[in-house]
Amino acid sequence: MIREITIGQYYDEESVIHRLDPRVKLVATLIYIISIFVVNNIPGYAFVVVFLGICIALSHVPFKFIVKGLKPVMIILFITIAFNMLLTPGEILWKFWILKISREGLKAGATMALRLTLLITGSSLMTLTTTPNNLTDGMERLLRPLTRIRVPVHEIAMMMSIALRFIPILLEETDIIMKAQMARGADFESGNIFRRAKALVPLLVPLFVSAFRRANDLAMAMEARCYRGGEGRTKMKPLKYNGRDYAAYAIVWLFLAGCIVLRIVL
Amino acid sequence: MSMTLEHVNCIYSADTNHSVHALKDICLTINDGEFIGLIGHTGCGKSTLVQHLNGLIRPTDGLITYNGQDIYGKGFNRKELRGHVGLVFQYPEHQLFENDVFSDVCFGPINLGLDRKEVELRAYEALHAVGFPDEDFESSPFEISGGQKRRVAIAGVLAMKPDILILDEPTAGLDPKGREDILELISRLHRENSMTIILVSHSMDDVAGYAERLIVMDHGSIAYDDKPQEVFKNVRELEAMGLALPEVTYIMRTLKRNGYDVDDTLTTIDEAVDAIVSLYKSRHS
Incomplete structure (x- = not known):
């Protein structure tokens, strides 16, 4: 059940998007996020949706798989819509007791939900098509100028890649521990919120113990191989831009320009 | 008290490009009082199969019955089933969580909804059955040795008084002495309490001396299901599956x-x- 969470997971496939340089994908995602907040009318949103649709089609990641990743954030989405709908003042469409729905609220809720969905889908497309290692490599390279002002970029990137590396491992472990406790009659699915919170103790204790043990082992293994940070370290596979990477840069900048134009013109 | 599997299939990550057909058309009957060795190379589906037996994994397709009742039928209580079909996972670290050994063993019976006295009695009996020393009942389950942890994990399931006891690789990572002890303990449970045992392993040496029936799995299907002596006649085939006599x-x-x-x-x-x-x-x- 817990394995159904697909956010941040890598989906192995052969595609143009997968082959792009991770730096391009990071920058493109950033531009894409900005563009979501630039557009403010229906043609604008349609433009973004079409752009995202083309990217998804190019990535060869099944649409179903991406939608599945949206499920866990549904609750947040619904809460956002509800708050926006009920708490935005304006022309009242429907009223019951202290609950009021205004036209403005409805619009704000719908906009917010659409933006969130686009945001999550777009950024998960990046993680789905980039291996965690590539992702942190790209991040490290993009942030390298910051080392001049003594930001430990390599160390941050290392921590990130370790954290990302451990997500699937810990998810799988959670699944096993849950099953091991269910085999002893534990119940994670029924009861009120307090009982459910209490039921998590037999799950969290072994999970934490194992996470610490793994962290210890990893630290030991790194030390045994004389790891000493980023200074003077070279890469086995240095990142290099190709023709398609420049093309991708051009396309996303054009996309942002298109969004700005749509906002100004309409 | 028998269990049957009819044409059970299990497919992981069905709608993606990395879907795995973990169980292929498994048909199996587990009779009362049997000592079954379930053997196969790593990744052949043994663990997946045993997790179907107590309803932890729902089969993609097929029927599983316990005492003639469909375990996914209407009104069937799977939580109760897990009390009858006890499953001990491979690593005790995955289930030990309490402050002391005794409370940890109490976890199962408490979940069955028994009263305090019965819970403690069962925990005491179970710890005794696995030969855990009385004076260590109060020690932390994280500070005892690997072999002792395994005993506590087995006791944690035994305390629920299952009819069928399934052990997933109970000897993995133990030294020869610890291995022998655990196998001897399992065989004693079988002899004295006439408990149905399913021992999962990838080592023939583990199961050969104890199991009366041997089920060999290969790539998600059952390759052999017979008396050990009969199974061992197929040397070539077994070695091709990555198993040794x-x-x-x-x-x-x-x-x-x-x-x-x-x-x-x-x-x-x-x-x-x-x-x-x-x-x-x-x-x-």
């Missing part, structure tokens, strides 16, 4: 090949010793 069997086969008149299907050290000694005596008397 018990070491003793290899010795007996070598002896036979070199002209000694011994039974080359023996699977336990004791039998082999008897055979060799009697051969020696008959030659030298």
Whole structure:
């Protein structure tokens, strides 16, 4: 059940998007996020949706798989819509007791939900098509100028890649521990919120113990191989831009320009 | 108290490009009081299969019944089923969580909804059954040795008084002495309480001496389901699956090949010793 969470997971496939340089994908995602907040009318949103649709089609990641990743954030989405709908003042469409729905609220809720969905889908497309290692490599390279002002970029990137590396491992472990406790009659699915919170103790204790043990082992293994940070370290596979990477840069900048134009013109 | 599986299939990550057909059309009947060895190479689906037996994994397709009742039928209580079909996972670290050993063993019976007295009685009996020393009941389950942890994990399931006890690789990572102890303990539970045992392993040496029935799995299907002696006759096929015969069997086969008149299907050290000694005596008397 817990394995159904697909956010941040890598989906192995052969595609143009997968082959792009991770730096391009990071920058493109950033531009894409900005563009979501630039557009403010229906043609604008349609433009973004079409752009995202083309990217998804190019990535060869099944649409179903991406939608599945949206499920866990549904609750947040619904809460956002509800708050926006009920708490935005304006022309009242429907009223019951202290609950009021205004036209403005409805619009704000719908906009917010659409933006969130686009945001999550777009950024998960990046993680789905980039291996965690590539992702942190790209991040490290993009942030390298910051080392001049003594930001430990390599160390941050290392921590990130370790954290990302451990997500699937810990998810799988959670699944096993849950099953091991269910085999002893534990119940994670029924009861009120307090009982459910209490039921998590037999799950969290072994999970934490194992996470610490793994962290210890990893630290030991790194030390045994004389790891000493980023200074003077070279890469086995240095990142290099190709023709398609420049093309991708051009396309996303054009996309942002298109969004700005749509906002100004309409 | 029997369990049947009819045409059970299990597919992981069905709608992606990395879907795995973990179980392929499994048909199986587990009778009362059997000692079954379930064996197969890593990744052949043994763990997936046993997790189907107590309803932890829902089959993609197929029927599983316990005492004739569909375990996914309407009104069937799977939580209760897990009390009848006890499953001990491979690593005790995945289930130990309490402050002390005794409370940890109490976790299962408490979940069954028993009263305090019965819970403690069962926990006490279970810890005794696995040979855990009384004076260590209060110690932390994180500070005891690997072998002791495994005992506590088994006790944690035994305390629920299951009819069928399934152990997933209970000897993995133990030293020879610890291995022997755990296997002896399992065999005693089978003899004295006539408990149905399913012992999952990838080592023939583990199961050869104890199991009365051997189920060999390969790539998600059942390759053999027979008495150990019968299964061991298929040496080539087993080796092709990445499995080896018990070491003793290899010795007996070598002896036979070199002209000694011994039974080359023996699977336990004791039998082999008897055979060799009697051969020696008959030659030298």
